[in-house]
Amino acid sequence: MNFSRREMLGRLGAGLGSVGLAAVMADELHAATSSATESTNPLAPKRSHYPAKARRVIHLFMNGGPSQVDTFDPKPALEKFAGQAPPESLLPRGRSKGALLASPFKFAKHGESGTEVSEIFPNIARHVDDLCVIRSMHTNLPNHEPSLLMMNSGETQPTRPSMGSWLTYGLGSENQNLPGFVVLCPGSPVVGPQLWSNSFLPGIYQGTHINNSNLDPRSVIRHINNKFVSEPVQRRQMDLLQKMNALHRDERSGDGQLEARIQSLEMAFRMQFEAQDAFDIQKESEATRKLYGEGEFANACLAARRLVERGVRFVQIYYGAGQPWDDHGDILNHRKHAEKSDQPIAALLTDLKSRGMLEDTLIVWGGEFGRTPSSEGSKGRDHNNLGFSMWLAGAGTKGGLTYGATDEMGFGAVDKRMHVHDLHATILHLLGIDHERLTYRYSGRDFRLTDVHGKVVHDLIA
Numbered sequence: 001m002n003f004s005r006r007e008m009l010g011r012l013g014a015g016l017g018s019v020g021l022a023a024v025m026a027d028e029l030h031a032a033t034s035s036a037t038e039s040t041n042p043l044a045p046k047r048s049h050y051p052a053k054a055r056r057v058i059h060l061f062m063n064g065g066p067s068q069v070d071t072f073d074p075k076p077a078l079e080k081f082a083g084q085a086p087p088e089s090l091l092p093r094g095r096s097k098g099a100l101l102a103s104p105f106k107f108a109k110h111g112e113s114g115t116e117v118s119e120i121f122p123n124i125a126r127h128v129d130d131l132c133v134i135r136s137m138h139t140n141l142p143n144h145e146p147s148l149l150m151m152n153s154g155e156t157q158p159t160r161p162s163m164g165s166w167l168t169y170g171l172g173s174e175n176q177n178l179p180g181f182v183v184l185c186p187g188s189p190v191v192g193p194q195l196w197s198n199s200f201l202p203g204i205y206q207g208t209h210i211n212n213s214n215l216d217p218r219s220v221i222r223h224i225n226n227k228f229v230s231e232p233v234q235r236r237q238m239d240l241l242q243k244m245n246a247l248h249r250d251e252r253s254g255d256g257q258l259e260a261r262i263q264s265l266e267m268a269f270r271m272q273f274e275a276q277d278a279f280d281i282q283k284e285s286e287a288t289r290k291l292y293g294e295g296e297f298a299n300a301c302l303a304a305r306r307l308v309e310r311g312v313r314f315v316q317i318y319y320g321a322g323q324p325w326d327d328h329g330d331i332l333n334h335r336k337h338a339e340k341s342d343q344p345i346a347a348l349l350t351d352l353k354s355r356g357m358l359e360d361t362l363i364v365w366g367g368e369f370g371r372t373p374s375s376e377g378s379k380g381r382d383h384n385n386l387g388f389s390m391w392l393a394g395a396g397t398k399g400g401l402t403y404g405a406t407d408e409m410g411f412g413a414v415d416k417r418m419h420v421h422d423l424h425a426t427i428l429h430l431l432g433i434d435h436e437r438l439t440y441r442y443s444g445r446d447f448r449l450t451d452v453h454g455k456v457v458h459d460l461i462a
Helices: 005-012 016-040 076-080 144-153 163-171 192-196 231-250 256-271 286-292 296-309 333-354 420-430
Strands: 056-061 107-110 115-118 131-138 181-184 208-210 314-318 361-366 388-393 401-403 413-415 440-442 445-447
Touching: 056 163, 056 296, 056 333, 131 413, 131 420, 144 192, 163 181, 163 314, 163 420, 181 192, 181 296, 286 296, 286 333, 296 314, 296 333, 333 361, 361 420
Parallel strands: 056 314, 056 361, 131 401, 181 208, 181 314
Antiparallel strands: 107 115, 131 388, 361 388, 440 445
């Protein structure tokens, strides 16, 4: 008897009828579909261009823009000239002449490297000899939306794939039962899902957003478990459905959205056997949970370690929804943000190092830009895209290194200037990828994360 695709799907939803049909066709379809799945799985691990120092990345994203002169780039001149107008020679074009504002936080040298760190990060400061602090970052624009897009996708306009999507496209993932790219954010930042979008890359490479405001493993990924059908029966049903979907797709010239749906169904089937376990941080020892502390950011850091430990390629943690580090009104709010993030970040570094994972896990810390050394009628600071700080740790980076510098007040990068494109090129290099060769042809041209820019900063690499 012949059925239309609609009739067949209706019968699949009827329960026992689907099982019987799948059983009849099992031998032929299971062999054909399983081999096709194995050979065409887009998340299967792929060979890098050359030997990699990093196998995975955790991006600690301080959305909103932390102030470099209050965190990792001390400026004694701000104390000396506090309250005065900044020198014309340092003031960026178009910037109002607000009075210079000294940092309310003290800096001190730490570790054998003597790297200076603000007092608001006492726990991270104990790890400075593992950190490669970049003080000369700069980006294109001083607005949140384009700078968030630039840091995440290498372009100020919302039309490009995110870094995590590029990485999973280029390298695949080491665990086929979990997404290759996971985003932990309690809500949504400015711009929203575009920051972890696959854009024109195949849909399987889009980031999987997890709202970490509540990491209950039973609800963090809803409706993932099938309570009514056993795993072998599910597999036979899935093989049949995917075979039909593939035929449907092939009749429509390989429709990309249909392919994305096919892959998402396969991923959902596999995730039900491992995803909930990965997010169950209560399975960690009491000592480990105490090491990270409490709160949504602490839980996200611990979950990130569990995810990369299980082979997830790229995990991005947003500090919070919106733009929490955007302290225009009072820079003292930076202390509150640091109190929520300092202990968990230090714990993550400690935990990875104790497990031997820091040597091949790249940690990236920073926001979309920095903040001005001057205040504009308040105790806060405005956006600054011309000079800001970030740091890297692990995976072959030079621990204890301070790279580049801003001017004496902290307005702009002046020594060893490093653009976001250079950061992306360097991250890809650490993962064994030549940023000029990681391309995807779309709309008649080859695109890449670094566009036509970017250079690897080898001074950061051990």
